[in-house]
Amino acid sequence: MEQEIVSARGLTRKFGAFTAVDHIDFSVRRGEIFGFLGANGAGKTTTIRILCGLLRPTGGTCLVDGLDVDRQAEAVKRLIGYMSQRFSLYEDLTVEENLEFYGGVYGLNEAELGRRKHGLLKELELEGLEKRMTAALPLGWKQRLALGCAVIHRPRMVFLDEPTGGVDPVSRRNFWAMIHAMAAEGVTVFVTTHYMDEAEYCDRISIMDAGRIIALGPPSKLKERYAQATVEDLFSHLLDSSREGSRP
Amino acid sequence: MRSKIASLALKEYRHIMRDKRSLATVFVLPIAMILLYGYAINLDVKDLELAVVDRARSPESRLLVEKMEASGYFTAAAHPPTLADAEMLVYSRRVRGILVIPEGFSRDLRSRADRAAVQLLLDGSDSNTAGIAGNYFEMILAEVGAQMGRSTEHGAPAAPFEVRPRVIYNPELKSVYFIVPGLAAVLLMLVCAVMTSMTIAREKETGTLEQILTSPIKPYQILIGKVLPYLVIAFLVCAIIVAFAHLWFGVPVRGSLLLLAAVTPAYLFCALSLGIAISASVRTQQVAVSLAMLTTMLPSVMLSGFIFRVGSMPLPLRLISKVIPATYYLKIIRGIMLKGVGWEHVWQHCAVLVGMGLLILLIGARKFSTRLD
Numbered sequence: 195m196e197q198e199i200v201s202a203r204g205l206t207r208k209f210g211a212f213t214a215v216d217h218i219d220f221s222v223r224r225g226e227i228f229g230f231l232g233a234n235g236a237g238k239t240t241t242i243r244i245l246c247g248l249l250r251p252t253g254g255t256c257l258v259d260g261l262d263v264d265r266q267a268e269a270v271k272r273l274i275g276y277m278s279q280r281f282s283l284y285e286d287l288t289v290e291e292n293l294e295f296y297g298g299v300y301g302l303n304e305a306e307l308g309r310r311k312h313g314l315l316k317e318l319e320l321e322g323l324e325k326r327m328t329a330a331l332p333l334g335w336k337q338r339l340a341l342g343c344a345v346i347h348r349p350r351m352v353f354l355d356e357p358t359g360g361v362d363p364v365s366r367r368n369f370w371a372m373i374h375a376m377a378a379e380g381v382t383v384f385v386t387t388h389y390m391d392e393a394e395y396c397d398r399i400s401i402m403d404a405g406r407i408i409a410l411g412p413p414s415k416l417k418e419r420y421a422q423a424t425v426e427d428l429f430s431h432l433l434d435s436s437r438e439g440s441r442p
Numbered sequence: 443m444r445s446k447i448a449s450l451a452l453k454e455y456r457h458i459m460r461d462k463r464s465l466a467t468v469f470v471l472p473i474a475m476i477l478l479y480g481y482a483i484n485l486d487v488k489d490l491e492l493a494v495v496d497r498a499r500s501p502e503s504r505l506l507v508e509k510m511e512a513s514g515y516f517t518a519a520a521h522p523p524t525l526a527d528a529e530m531l532v533y534s535r536r537v538r539g540i541l542v543i544p545e546g547f548s549r550d551l552r553s554r555a556d557r558a559a560v561q562l563l564l565d566g567s568d569s570n571t572a573g574i575a576g577n578y579f580e581m582i583l584a585e586v587g588a589q590m591g592r593s594t595e596h597g598a599p600a601a602p603f604e605v606r607p608r609v610i611y612n613p614e615l616k617s618v619y620f621i622v623p624g625l626a627a628v629l630l631m632l633v634c635a636v637m638t639s640m641t642i643a644r645e646k647e648t649g650t651l652e653q654i655l656t657s658p659i660k661p662y663q664i665l666i667g668k669v670l671p672y673l674v675i676a677f678l679v680c681a682i683i684v685a686f687a688h689l690w691f692g693v694p695v696r697g698s699l700l701l702l703a704a705v706t707p708a709y710l711f712c713a714l715s716l717g718i719a720i721s722a723s724v725r726t727q728q729v730a731v732s733l734a735m736l737t738t739m740l741p742s743v744m745l746s747g748f749i750f751r752v753g754s755m756p757l758p759l760r761l762i763s764k765v766i767p768a769t770y771y772l773k774i775i776r777g778i779m780l781k782g783v784g785w786e787h788v789w790q791h792c793a794v795l796v797g798m799g800l801l802i803l804l805i806g807a808r809k810f811s812t813r814l815d
Contacts (some may be wrong), residue, residue, distance in 0.1 A: 248652060271658040275656075280649040280651035283650070286460045286461065286569060291456065294449070295449055295452075296653075298450075298452075299654060301446055344653075347657075360608040
């Protein structure tokens with residue numbers, strides 16, 4: 195098995211005259227937590243959508259587990275899990291029904307679905323809430339349920355698009371503990387965020403601005419290289435120099 | 443692979459069952475509409491007030507008025523002395539028409555040489571009622587004429603050629619008989635097209651479609667899974683309408699219910715395809731509903747022959763009616779319920795519906811992809 199689970203080369207996506215993702219190159223190593231940082235509108239969600247086969251790239255190539263996301267989108271979809279920014283849950287279904295639905299859509303059989311459901315409810319600390327209507331759940335619990343729905347089919351890799359948006363700090367820390375537990379089981383995690391402190395939880399991060407990747411590496415190395423104390427400082431520093439550099 | 447479709451269908455079923463508003467829309471609306479259309483939109487002519495200007499004042503003229511009143515369709519509400527007085531009554535809308543019996547009425551009847559003429563003036567501002575009333579009146583005249591040993595003005599004086607208009611299939615000309623089965627066509631369109639168009643658009647709005655699209659499920663599985671519960675519901679709605687029509691309004695079921703049940707899916711298929719095509723091309727529920735109403739409900743009510751006869755429409759509208767699925771289903775359901783026709787008279791309509799459905803579905807499937815762009 196090759197070491198890289200994702201490798202993007204010259205990946206580009208344009209919407210009309212606007213270039214959302216501008217010739218980016220990066221790779222994600224098997225089993226790591228890869229953080230995708232950037233301000234809103236930097237191109238994070240577009241990149242994730244291309245990787246999940248939801249959007250076609252305008253240019254460049256991208257392989258996920260050796261499969262071309264553009265030409266072999268269906269095969270890629272079997273290997274990955276995706277949790278969108280909006281916690282795509284059905285509010286009028288119960289916790290259990292949401293899990294069962296997504297399990298069914300991925301073609302899990304009854305026995306496997308039952309096992310997986312119980313395992314996840316325990317891992318995500320949602321036990322006893324099976325029959326609860328999703329609409330009545332606090333945001334932090336919805337977030338955990340959405341994660342459960344995204345990984346119910348045991349994907350090799352999971353894409354989390356701003357999973358901690360709008361959630362309180364305690365829930366965020368709790369959530370990151372769950373992400374780490376998943377990575378420990380060998381699942382590769384690709385996560386976007388605009389909370390700079392969360393970057394510290396990642397093995398490697400890439401910082402995006404205006405559709406381009408302006409830095410990539412382990413957080414500690416990047417801080418060292420640019421002589422910044424925190425990822426937040428690093429981020430502002432990089433953004434300033436990147437924007438100065440692009441000025442004529 | 444079937445379990446993916448089943449999961450979607452089960453989820454969709456739960457959505458419907460938990461959304462009390464759409465549940466009400468699906469089951470209460472048809473009954474409310476049947477009652478509304480069955481009673482309020484009544485095209486029947488009953489107790490139509492006429493001013494009778496009887497210049498003959500003979501036993502025969504009195505018999506004619508008597509017969510007319512006994513029919514239940516007309517009442518002699520006034521007996522003004524002159525035509526001018528009668529016209530005033532029409533203007534003030536106290537009567538809806540004028541019956542003029544000329545002085546020579548009895549003489550003409552007896553002489554056998556000439557035709558006995560009467561004049562019926564109807565308030566044309568309600569042309570529908572006027573037209574129907576005119577038909578009723580002719581029937582009454584024919585009856586009176588026969589009783590007096592005379593033909594009506596349609597017939598030659600010679601007895602063998604007496605004209606006796608007779609309405610078949612719906613002899614009482616009850617509009618409920620043709621409105622209520624027609625409602626099935628309109629309501630099924632509502633349930634199938636409008637509700638399915640909303641269900642996919644809703645998932646686009648909440649972002650759950652995005653989540654489904656990242657799974658290996660295929661577009662056709664999504665479409666089938668989403669459509670199945672509505673197909674079942676539409677079938678139930680159809681059964682409710684037919685039962686209501688028959689048991690409440692006494693609409694006859696002269697043909698085979700089995701045949702009706704067997705050909706109804708062709709129409710449902712067509713309507714569901716329309717809903718899918720609409721939802722595949724729009725982003726929000728609101729646009730989906732407006733578009734579905736515009737393309738399905740309005741034409742189904744106005745142009746399919748549900749209320750207004752297609753044959754009386756101008757050519758452009760007649761052509762439009764040919765591409766409205768409800769036009770064909772109306773012929774099928776009215777044919778089976780009222781005339782008792784068999785398969786040989788409905789299969790062409792069925793084929794048109796299936797063909798239309800396939801065409802629309804093809805367009806819809808091209809628009810619906812597993813990607814967001």
